Amino acid sequence: MSPAANPAVRDRLRIAIQKSGRLSEPARALLASAGLSWRESRDRLFCYGESLPVDLLLVRDDDIPGLIADGVCDLGIVGRNVLAEQAGERSETGKPAVFREWRALGFGGCRLAVAVPDGWDWQGPQQLAGKRVATTYPNQLRAWLREQRVEADIVVLNGSVEIAPRLGQADAICDLVSSGATLAANQLKPVLDVMRSEAVLAGPVQPFGDVRAELADLLLRRMDGVLRIRDSKLLLFQTRRDALPQVLQLLPDAEPPTMCAIDGADTLALQALCHGAMTWQRLEDLKRAGARGLMVLPVERMLA
Numbered sequence: 001m002s003p004a005a006n007p008a009v010r011d012r013l014r015i016a017i018q019k020s021g022r023l024s025e026p027a028r029a030l031l032a033s034a035g036l037s038w039r040e041s042r043d044r045l046f047c048y049g050e051s052l053p054v055d056l057l058l059v060r061d062d063d064i065p066g067l068i069a070d071g072v073c074d075l076g077i078v079g080r081n082v083l084a085e086q087a088g089e090r091s092e093t094g095k096p097a098v099f100r101e102w103r104a105l106g107f108g109g110c111r112l113a114v115a116v117p118d119g120w121d122w123q124g125p126q127q128l129a130g131k132r133v134a135t136t137y138p139n140q141l142r143a144w145l146r147e148q149r150v151e152a153d154i155v156v157l158n159g160s161v162e163i164a165p166r167l168g169q170a171d172a173i174c175d176l177v178s179s180g181a182t183l184a185a186n187q188l189k190p191v192l193d194v195m196r197s198e199a200v201l202a203g204p205v206q207p208f209g210d211v212r213a214e215l216a217d218l219l220l221r222r223m224d225g226v227l228r229i230r231d232s233k234l235l236l237f238q239t240r241r242d243a244l245p246q247v248l249q250l251l252p253d254a255e256p257p258t259m260c261a262i263d264g265a266d267t268l269a270l271q272a273l274c275h276g277a278m279t280w281q282r283l284e285d286l287k288r289a290g291a292r293g294l295m296v297l298p299v300e301r302m303l304a
């Protein structure tokens with residue numbers, strides 16, 4: 001049966017990303033560097049893929065796990081915090097796990113942390129016993145409290161959680177923190193992390209049974225290439241053979257270099273893919289160790 005005749009079989013992949021918010025631009029940029037391009041529609045909620053049969057759906061981030069669960073979209077880029085919260089909710093209500101994290105994407109980093117008023121003398125999780133804790137992430141907080149064997153009341157709020165203690169709605173909070181500025185502005189201090197989060201590529205637990213499997217594989221391979229080289233540089237240099245061990249010691253973050261002998265084999269020309277920052281200080285150290293003609297080149301694409 002052709003995909004058109006059977007709606008369960010699809011010949012295009014559909015990826016949901018946040019319409020507007022912290023993850024929307026980096027998510028688009030990542031997909032674009034993996035070679036995707038779209039024809040923008042006028043309402044901009046659905047973008048038809050041009051370079052590959054991969055379409056974009058622009059939605060609220062909280063809707064992404066549910067869209068994957070319902071099969072409305074195939075993949076999504078969403079914070080691990082949102083994915084874990086909704087997975088927790090499904091498991092609490094006895095529903096099977098249908099989506100999971102496929103890849104961590106290295107942006108949108110933050111943590112889900114417990115914070116208490118500045119004046120508290122924090123002794124440990126037991127101090128939350130019998131207290132009210134405000135959060136947008138009740139399932140993760142509940143699971144964490146259970147692990148700590150602490151009984152506390154969870155007050156669910158959809159936003160502005162940090163203001164709850166001042167309003168007398170809660171004694172402590174459990175919310176996302178990155179710089180800590182929002183906590184400080186509300187006279188709160190973080191005391192421990194419930195989870196570390198970043199943007200992730202989410203997908204179904206079950207593999208696709210049609211051409212989407214190949215499209216998803218292709219996309220993953222390209223994304224892995226982009227993620228691997230995000231901060232990488234290609235380093236070109238020459239060195240005398242006897243200085244090689246000292247030079248390589250300064251490149252612990254490099255892939256095994258390609259080398260060739262020149263000048264009657266006494267000198268080597270090398271190229272090494274380095275994953276760490278290539279600062280001036282590092283180049284000067286390499287020169288001191290015997291490297292010559294150092295050149296640092298950006299890496300645009302890589303396919304393993």
Ligand SMILES: Nc1ncnc2c1ncn2[C@@H]1O[C@H](COP(=O)(O)OP(=O)(O)OP(=O)(O)O)[C@@H](O)[C@H]1O
Pocket residue numbers: 018019020021022023059060061062078079080081082108109110176177178179197198199
């Ligand atoms: N302060 C922060 N620093 C870094 N990342 C954050 C921060 N706050 C949230 N995030 C991450 O970015 C994701 C999206 O945050 P954002 O504030 O844009 O969501 P939202 O207000 O729920 O948006 P939407 O309108 O799509 O529902 C969060 O789920 C989290 O993974």
Ligand SMILES: O=P(O)(O)OC[C@H]1O[C@H](OP(=O)(O)OP(=O)(O)O)[C@H](O)[C@@H]1O
Pocket residue numbers: 022159160162175176177178179180181182183
């Ligand atoms: O530690 P900080 O760097 O101050 O960031 C933390 C704040 O960022 C997020 O809110 P956001 O600004 O996205 O507003 P929102 O409540 O509308 O999501 C989060 O809910 C915190 O309130």
Ligand SMILES: [Mg+2]
Pocket residue numbers: 060061062
């Ligand atoms: Mg949201």
